Amino acid sequence: MRAAAGYGAGEAWTAFRRNGLMSLAAVLTIMVTLLLVGAATAVAANLRLLASILEGRVEVVAYLRDGLAPAEVQRTAAAARALPGVRAVTVVGRDEALGRLQDALGERVSLRDLIQTNPLPDSLEIAVSNPARAHEVAAAVAEMEAVEDVTSGGQVLDRLLAATWLLRGGGAAAAALLAGVALIIIMNTIRLTILGRRQEVEIMQLVGAGGWYLRAPFILEGALQGLLATLLAGALLVPGYLVVRDRVGALLPFLPLLDPAALLPALVGAMAAAGVLVGMSGSSLALRRFLHI
């Protein structure tokens, strides 16, 4: 096995050099498909980030009836906290609410001058663990005795959920579809390089080469092609992402984008693993299916 691996590695490299054009075609094909899949994955990852940020803003607000004792407010808050699907509950007293309103209005208008009493009720800000359950939480909170009114975004929430579902699902589906197409193209390319050397395999079999001595050179050659293609694809993808991120960031400053350091190392690593794996399995499949070994 070890002798076969050593022999195979040498053979793989020699074959790669001597089959120049065919190897180059295979590497470039794999590179382009990996680049497409990598770019689609980068876009999908950013869409996912956008979706989770949007969803993090979903909140249920329960307005409490007037004149409740502080103990009653705390009891209601505790009851809300105990509901399934609730992540956190913040009590916002009516004075704080007025302060916030004043902050929101800015310095041009003074509420103190306009109204003598505070018209705002105490309220609970309820963060949900899963935005899809916001309606359910809102309904449960509305049942509580101390609660006068509940808002959960209503229609806006539904549209937001539909949009984030589309962002996540669409991005992932596009990446998966591209990956599937890439797999077929890569395997077919490698199959062609092996078919081109059918005679070579036949001779190997005639002199009694079997098992790993027969497969190792081809499988390692496939791995080598996959690895080289990944390096090339990475060399384009990394600067490409940096440039696109700068441009998009300048055009749409409010759009959240993934930090390159958080995305690229993992993405290129995954592409390298995928490239090598697909290269090897492409060779292996081609050998088995088209040369019956």
Add this chain to the structure above:
Amino acid sequence: MRIVIRLQGVTKRHPNGLTALADVSLSVAEGEFVFLIGPTGAGKSTVLRLIYRAETPTNGRVFVGGRDITRLPARAAPALRRSLGVVFQDFKLLPRKTAFENVAFALQVTGTSPEEIRPRTLAALELVGLADRAEALPWQLSGGEQQRVSIARALVRRPPLLLADEPTGNLDPRTSWEIIQLLSRINLRGTTMVVATHNKLVVDILRKRVIELAGGRVVRDEDYGLYASQA
């Protein structure tokens, strides 16, 4: 005398219905030199292909080196092929490997240690008279030289049995004669030799055992035979 090859009532029918061999029985003893003759399509190649297990018989049994290989699974074929050498009409050299690499290849794929490969490869090339062309690529060699490389490759593992399928089919008469002399010399060193040919001249000059096939049947098996039947 030890029997190296034995075919017992072998019939080979191809999936397309063609019968390549019909009830063929023959045996070859250790150290023999046998010519397998007959017109194209008589079944000469099929006999050889059964011996190196490129095919399995439809009926009957095949023994090589005392071992029953009738139903040998394909994954056991490499081991069998390492115990014999095969030479072809079209040489079957790897076009991008030098003469040395083509011969060394047969040792590499059997896991011979790298220190052993070089001296044994050079010795085999020496035996066929090509030690000085070791670094040439096949296209740089003449037909006769290419066939010598392929014989060196078949011999480098020192197999007890050598099969040759029309080894002179692509060569001019003079080169053909040199190749047959080389095979004859190798036989004298003790290697059992089965040569399929329709080269009348070499068969008649060498006067070895002749097995004649026609339409997939053995029609003659004669020691010191000629190409044409004397009967």
